[in-house]
Amino acid sequence: MPRADFDAVTIEDVARRAAVSRATAARVLAGHSNVSPSARQRVMAAAAELGYVANPIARALATGQGNRVVIGVVSPRPTVVVDAYLGRVVGTAARMCSEAGMGVGLQALPLDGGVPLVKLAQDRAVRGLLMVNTTDSILRAMPGSLSRRVVSIGVGSAQVPSIDVDNGAGATAIIRHLYESGRRRISMVGGPPWLPCTARPLLAYRRLMQEYGLAERSLAGDFTADNGRAAAHEVMRRWPGTDAIYAICDDAALGVIKGLQEQGIDVPGDVAVAGFDDTPQAELAYPPLTTASHPVELITEAAVTTLLASGPARPLDRAFQPELVLRQSA
Amino acid sequence: MPRADFDAVTIEDVARRAAVSRATAARVLAGHSNVSPSARQRVMAAAAELGYVANPIARALATGQGNRVVIGVVSPRPTVVVDAYLGRVVGTAARMCSEAGMGVGLQALPLDGGVPLVKLAQDRAVRGLLMVNTTDSILRAMPGSLSRRVVSIGVGSAQVPSIDVDNGAGATAIIRHLYESGRRRISMVGGPPWLPCTARPLLAYRRLMQEYGLAERSLAGDFTADNGRAAAHEVMRRWPGTDAIYAICDDAALGVIKGLQEQGIDVPGDVAVAGFDDTPQAELAYPPLTTASHPVELITEAAVTTLLASGPARPLDRAFQPELVLRQSA
DNA sequence: CTGAAAGCGCTTACAG
């Protein structure tokens, strides 16, 4: 049998030294109140003297709770691409989980969950699932054994709470700004059609175009700068008069600026460009990018907190409000 | 006692169904060869029919191995800031660990390791430690119980293997390029003095300046764009004739460009700017940034692989070679 | 090749 290292102090050692049973030592260490002051004191002293540190693995096995939070990235591709956004989510989750003595996993999930979702549900080490890029079909496919252990950064359902930015409100604020600063031929570079949460900005765009009596000129996209760049060419080809482009995220917006500049089009002189997210790059861009804030770290923290606190009741949905950040590009 | 969910199939169930002992079932499932074909077959069939999935927590407890890889970020600050670089490291590590049924943690570590390092060494759930921004003092303080479980993305030691990019070679290639394209007053914006791995680029810079018979003009920095921006002002104030700035990383270089443009200085007309990393932003910058590649994902993969494969022998150090990426900024 | 048994280090009803 495997021998632990030289310094593996167990609760057994603490109990012996404090002259109590293992059960009593466990109670003290767990902070229960039904222990005599003297026993409590001896256990605390023994634990301190021995430098006792509980084995989280043993605890996890005994309590039946997993010690890994998995970030499930819904994606048409079988392998996760870690872009800047996902890096922020994973990094923040890892920092938080670490404090709680847990780890973070990262897993690609087909749009409908598929086999990977079933495997996740069966994995007894999984404490919770944090979904990113959630689809409606994966929400429908959510195994019951995962209930009260799932949170979505994106759309939610009756079972799964949604904790996300209110990107509909963000889109509205940005597009209103474009209109109010005199733009009248406003295009939109959106997200992937299969991703429900991108419907909100698109809907906001459509509503406003209708309200303003302007024509709709929108393209689907995929959040990347490369796509934004290509979209800038496509937009100007299809709608030559365009005087403003709203992109679904900053990465795409930066690509749009690049693509416009390649055509000799001045930003914002000829075409105003606005993004969404207020990433660190937005300020460094040339021209500095007008956008709306997206508190990715706060959202992730809220999601992880919810997951780790999971009780019997379904947690409430939360929508974080973006703020307009005006710079020079629009 | 906690009841497992409805569908918790254990190895006990598999053994019973296959009419063998738990030990035999375990052997088959572990892929050992000392099992009769018929027993093997029955166990495999039973496991498949029951949909058996081993409980990783129980396995971890029995084998005494942790199931979390911790990324220790050495830093003067008590809390980890997840920048784009770290996001790539954590994301990649999480993806890999997830495949191995493990999780990733993220922990700030004082320059000398301090209490957090001791706690990490005591945590029985920690399978390995991946150090980022490694200092010499933390290498000296490395607890023996962590040996063969640590890898450094940065400087290493006799105990701790180093898996990193050869940033000295990268710096040399970049600075040579600046010189060969006619620049003669070359400044450098470096990294934090407490971080040993930033000594290599600085040393490369000094050697080349000496070789070329040029004056040294270097500033320490902190890898951020804000710092690069401020450094651009400082450089031009202290050394007005500067015609090229090499920054230790792309983020800083992007800040440098920004800071130069603020002063009405043309890049690369008046001052050439080069970075290091070839981040996704480098290509989108205006002007597109000349830099050298830094395969962060490959390095992280190598580090995690090394950690998970940890055997009795000290793994070899590895240095990844950067490649010069010429764009318009220099 | 196989099984009975001990062990990993906790937690938590149960019965005082």
Place this chain on the structure above:
DNA sequence: CTGAAAGCGCTTACAG
């Protein structure tokens, strides 16, 4: 308030 005991679900010497 406390202890003896069972249990979490595996792995692995040990003795056939």
